[in-house]
Amino acid sequence: MTSHDASPAAPGAPGPRPMRADAVRNRAKVLDAARAAFAAEGLAVPLDEIARRAGVGAGTVYRHFPTKEALFEAVIADRLLALAGDAESRLADDGVDAGEAFFGFFFALIEDAEAKADLAEALMAAGVHLQPETRHAAGRLTGGFSRLLERAQRAGAVRGDVTVTELHALVVGAMAAEKRAAGEPGKMTRIIADGLRA
Amino acid sequence: MTSHDASPAAPGAPGPRPMRADAVRNRAKVLDAARAAFAAEGLAVPLDEIARRAGVGAGTVYRHFPTKEALFEAVIADRLLALAGDAESRLADDGVDAGEAFFGFFFALIEDAEAKADLAEALMAAGVHLQPETRHAAGRLTGGFSRLLERAQRAGAVRGDVTVTELHALVVGAMAAEKRAAGEPGKMTRIIADGLRA
């Protein structure tokens, strides 16, 4: 819930002015509405609709986020950080072997994206022109995933000729396949995972 | 090149009136321009752009195709028929075994879609509200693919717990993965294909 912070910049040091109470409240309402709306319909949802659901005017949204894209990224950055945290905690867990940890995350990642249209879209997008905050979050996720992959490869659980970039592409592919196949959730992902085993 | 036919309806029997010469010419020009434009940019290309490339006015496009969607489908139906023909000819070829035939088509299908943004989009789309002609073409493709799959499964080359629908989903997934991964074309598809083997 990092994005529920009151101030968009310089949270610790008291900057020029503290935010007004209603502004803080509205920022949170917009963010919550955006989360729900983007998750349900992806970037396609009109900004006016988000404003309406948040109970504010469109102008208010634009005071807090310079552009629709920026609002989208604010939502996405949160999700990416959560996923990065998941990867890192699996990495730290000594109870499961490398292969299990890797595939566990692989499945969790795709399952999560399935329920969040925006995340899927964000991962599919080329990812150009990202704000620094988003870029950092994406980097942390990639880093964690990369270490999970390496460990699993060293353990002989995953074929050695796959890079993180290719893995990312396969995740996108699995999400696309999963969305297309109605019955038996996770089956497409399982097939693709089988193709990844050594 | 079935769509280069002069008359949209009743080609054999002389209907109400034969088409005027310039109309025939323009229809073909529109179809060619649409083919190129849709292949390059998918459905996103504006209709005015297609008209411009074809050297006609937008109104002319609409006399031949009631809607942009209909024009799109006219292009897609051709592609689907060509693919169905490919599947059928592989089916008829006794020189290759069932597994080879299946995977050969699998790779060909994805490679083809890679070069044609519109085909990829069409396969990804839910496919609701299709014109009868398109529905028929899609059915023929699915039928051929289905027989290739069955034969390969019976031969033990492909895992038995996959249906045509799921296969379709995996094709879409492979296309998505392939588009996302820059280097070494076909690698993502090969990994997914490995997941499909028995």
Place this chain on the structure above:
DNA sequence: GGGCAAACGGGGCGCTCGTTCCGTTTACTT
């Protein structure tokens, strides 16, 4: 409680794009 800057909100602008309309041109007929 009064003053003031910050925040609000929604009407409106500008752009894109699918579709239609209609005055003009062009191919066929006799």
Place this chain on the structure above:
DNA sequence: AAGTAAACGGAACGAGCGCCCCGTTTGCCC
């Protein structure tokens, strides 16, 4: 060669949507 209906083309319409402007409201400080 003249008449006619089919076909043309591009200006114009309308809908959707991102974004901005500005008159009004509201929280904050003295």
